[in-house]
Amino acid sequence: MSKTNKLTKKDINKVFVRNLFGLQWGWNYEKMQGLGYAWVIMPALKRIYKDDPKGMQEALKLQLGYFNTTPAMSHLIIGADMALEEELGTEAEEAVAGLKTGLMGPFAGVGDTLFIAIYRAIVFSIAAYMAMDGNAIGLLIPIIACLGVIAIRYKFTMIGYNQGKKIATGFADSIAPITEGAAILGLTVVGALIAATINFKLDLTFKLGEVSLVIQEQLDKIMPCMIPLGIAMLSYWLLGKKKMNSTKLIFVLIGLGMVLGNLQNIINWIIGLF
Known part of the structure; x- marks a missing residue:
């Protein structure tokens, strides 16, 4: 087990702020949001592996892997990821990989519907019609809705962190089955993505x-x-x-x-x- 320091509220807040603005930075066809994800979670890794350079290298290599989901839903995954890294260190490698791979697909489906399709259709339609009628409140509606989404995303970060912490501490003696299950879930999702995204006849x-x-x-x-x-x-x-x-x-x-x-x-x- 390679873990040293516990995360502070300041570390978690840094990760949250980075996730608001930086998850899509460095987006590319090979890793999608992978580079941005590693940058987002870096404050937590620096704290956890402050005195363990080798553990830091292993953790960073893992976090640079493929990742792609709706940004608003990524907070749940990143929160749980931080908790697993904090409690289990490098022993959580397979569990973290399975967690990211297994959840990013389903969360993307839910997130795209809630935070992109429905959110944009409702908020901006109402705002646009009010603005066209000369009502200045129409200008404020997108701002208020945006602040609401930011609050939800922060709550997601804390929910993910707290639930990940419960998994890590509650099942510390039986992490192997959890790791195996997460890996199986991840591979299953990857297999399903092949049939869903590559459509060639x-x-x-x-x-x-x-x-x-x-x-x-x-x-x-x-x-x-x-x-x-x-x-x-x-x-x-x-x-x-x-x-x-x-x-x-x-x-x-x-x-x-x-x-x-x-x-x-x-x-x-x-x-x-x-």
């Missing part, structure tokens, strides 16, 4: 006389979403190569999409040569 049909065979239908019978899974596995494999990065991978996937999207025409052209 092979437009390829073989015809022989009156017989027509649609390749995509046959692949779906073998295993649904086989091609999205293959694309995801290829991407992970390529990213493991020394000179490969996310920018190069994007161009590789664009080229792959062009080839697969025109595979029928390419095959017909090849057949026509003979």
Whole structure:
């Protein structure tokens, strides 16, 4: 266990303020909000691993991983993350990774609906109509609503921190099952994201006389979403190569999409040569 100092209210407030403004800083296609997340939680890590440089390196490496969710909901995850790091140190590595991976997807779905779609539609519609009627209160409504959301986000930070602390202290002797469960949840969510975000169907049909065979239908019978899974596995494999990065991978996937999207025409052209 590699933990030294307890977090203060000032440390938690620093993390909260950073999360309000900095979670999206450094956004990129490879880690999404990962770089911003590491910057946000840095005050807590500096306190916890103040006298443990090696533990700090391990913790920072973990926090630089992939992360992406609705900013308003991220406070719950970051709050719990701080509590686990504080109570368990580097022993919480797998639990923290599973927590982040497992919750960011569901929280994004809830957060996008509440804090983006519904919030913007209601608040700005009311404000706009009042402003159009010449009512100055319409200018204040977005400000008041924004202050309300900030208060909710602070409450989320404290809820996440307190609940994470209960998990860490209440189940300190049985952290292994919790860690394993979090890891399984994270992997399950990642697997579901592949099928949900990579939507590609092979437009390829073989015809022989009156017989027509649609390749995509046959692949779906073998295993649904086989091609999205293959694309995801290829991407992970390529990213493991020394000179490969996310920018190069994007161009590789664009080229792959062009080839697969025109595979029928390419095959017909090849057949026509003979």
